[in-house]
Amino acid sequence: MATSAQRGDASHRRPTIDDVARLAGVGRGTVSRVINGGHNVRPAVRDAVNEAIDALGYSVNQSARNLARGRTGSIAYIISERGDRLFEDPNFGLFARTFSRQLRGSGRHLLITTAEDEEEENSLGDYLAVGHVDGALLALPHQGEPLLKRLMASRLPLVVLGKPVDTDEQERCSWVGIDDEAAAYGVANYLLAQGRWPIATVTGPLATSSGRGRLAGFRRALGRQFRQNLVVQGDWSSQSGYLGTKDLLECHPTLAGLFVASDLMASGAMRALRDSGRLVPEEVAVAGFDDSPAALMTDPQLTTVRHPFEETALEAVRILNDRLGGRAAGPEQLLLPTEFVIRGSA
Amino acid sequence: MATSAQRGDASHRRPTIDDVARLAGVGRGTVSRVINGGHNVRPAVRDAVNEAIDALGYSVNQSARNLARGRTGSIAYIISERGDRLFEDPNFGLFARTFSRQLRGSGRHLLITTAEDEEEENSLGDYLAVGHVDGALLALPHQGEPLLKRLMASRLPLVVLGKPVDTDEQERCSWVGIDDEAAAYGVANYLLAQGRWPIATVTGPLATSSGRGRLAGFRRALGRQFRQNLVVQGDWSSQSGYLGTKDLLECHPTLAGLFVASDLMASGAMRALRDSGRLVPEEVAVAGFDDSPAALMTDPQLTTVRHPFEETALEAVRILNDRLGGRAAGPEQLLLPTEFVIRGSA
DNA sequence: CTGAAAGCGCTAACAA
DNA sequence: TTGTTAGCGCTTTCAG
Secondary structure (H helix, E strand, C coil): CCCCCCCCCCCCCCCCHHHHHHHHCCCHHHHHHHHCCCCCCCHHHHHHHHHHHHHHCCCCCHHHHHHHHCCCCEEEEEECCCHHHCCCCHHHHHHHHHHHHHHHHCCCEEEEEECCCHHHHHHHHHHHHHHHCCEEEEECCCCCCHHHHHHHHCCCCEEEECCCCCHHHHHHCEEEEECHHHHHHHHHHHHHHCCCCCEEEEECCCCCHHHHHHHHHHHHHHHHHCCHHHEEECCCCHHHHHHHHHHHHHHCCCCCEEEECCHHHHHHHHHHHHHCCCCCCCCCEEECCECCHHHHCCCCCCEEEECCHHHHHHHHHHHHHHHHCCCCCCCCEEEECCEEECCCCC | CCCCCCCCCCCCCCCCHHHHHHHHCCCHHHHHHHHCCCCCCCHHHHHHHHHHHHHHCCCCCHHHHHHHHCCCCEEEEEECCCHHHCCCCHHHHHHHHHHHHHHHHCCCEEEEEECCCHHHHHHHHHHHHHHHCCEEEEECCCCCCHHHHHHHHCCCCEEEECCCCCHHHHHHCEEEEECHHHHHHHHHHHHHHCCCCCEEEEECCCCCHHHHHHHHHHHHHHHHHCCHHHEEECCCCHHHHHHHHHHHHHHCCCCCEEEECCHHHHHHHHHHHHHCCCCCCCCCEEECCECCHHHHCCCCCCEEEECCHHHHHHHHHHHHHHHHCCCCCCCCEEEECCEEECCCCC
């Protein structure tokens, strides 16, 4: 009866490498060589194969190739933000761009994936753990998100952007981050050294290590003068910076200095101060964090801390590549240097 | 010599379905059934298989499954924006969210991919055409981008978000958009009916059909009063709205009405007007487009046109699903209704 | 330089 | 309900 070899009537299925081989009158292996660079193939044969490929409209079946090669050529960039905040942060774009460019060098492709809630995280975790991608880059995780643990349990090569929250994760994962605590300490001290008082802070989400670290630095700088009412929590959004600052002003009408844990939030803070008739920096000095594009769009421009986003991305890809290449003795952690940038706001 | 069956020493390779079958003492097919829902398997056997799976830490090899099934379960959301504008638009996030949620219903996963320049577009085109994904959703394309043509030439099921620029593409692709021309005509007429003159416009990129359509509507409303110097081109960014409006004011100091082709640009326009000491809406009436979150953040809030983003996303997924399911007689095009929203700015 | 053949790990049709 | 078997389409030795 019909063996598989015989059902090869030119029906409507996608052409395979065998169809090409048959048409070109060569073996299957030769076609494979041609579509993989054409090395070690006589030019005449190569041309014949290419002609057959064009004639048939052939293109390789990626699933088959993945199976045979044992890898997919795809890397996931995982963003697990909730709701509206997805993509609000311009750094996502910068990261994505840098990854994409960098990965192309090693013939890999970047796939951006998102998870908004636990259910999506689990579904995404399955998807990734199961071999859809060769590796993953994970945007700064929040405490309590199950995804990181899920991925660590799988064998998926992984690099986290920013320091994970749990110490266990900090030790067993690869990640690249900055010393948030030290940088924030420096900023707060700078404000203090100007004789400003009281000085307050709008923090990032305290479920992130960055949010915590920056608050810890602020707190250490203030020492015994620290009071809990000098702190209000934001969520990285401009909006939260605005509202937080309004609250702070209400509690401390004589506020003289403000450390805002991100430039985006600081831009909101600047609006709040202007709306309340405060002069920056004369009456209240404002410092941000990140040195993102938002820092240049306020008036005056923001004094801030340069967060080396691009270097972070580059190093993350390098580390991931090492792990993918099999040359990786255990997790690698990296703390990149920051830089204090003085502009008009403080 | 060693046949494949014998090299099964518990070495360090990932466990396969055969390992599980052997350990559980069942056939391979049974294991397959269990990992695909466990229907038609006796409970006792199912448990045994699941135990073996846990014991071995088995998880399916996605590439093999894809090959056997002939599909991948992944859908691409393609964003081909240049540079910084990547992700600046909050609608990207809204689209991504809606897609993701909607796709999960049919067991598929959303992969976001980006292309910044022609080289990346080509590389991405190869990647997608070659079977990495089952289908694709393409964000509003710009004229001259090779990606759409590339994808149309492949057999990849595809739905475009917004109307393509070329008529050929409009006819041969599936897409879902709005009637930009008619909506813009309505807005401009509304301004005119208030007796405002002169009225000008900041357009979107004229390489997009939305940019063009909205300008065309404006132009038709003005009729013989139209002058080229009432038009300045933006790029959807807030920044470009600001700069464009500044230019317009210079040329038309008595400007009385302004139609800005997106709310994001309109927010920039409002800043420019305030910086120039113009009162909105008393001295100049401003209308935006999209009814995006930005429309509520200006003071006064923006009069605008509601762009049904979410419905667009839902319909796009529906159309794509139809095409994936094989039930699709040719391309499907959809024009969704818009709605004029009157707020404080005009 | 080239063809043949042995897998890659899984699904699905078939027979039992 | 279950095991067996024939592919899915490609890469990669291995001979020649």
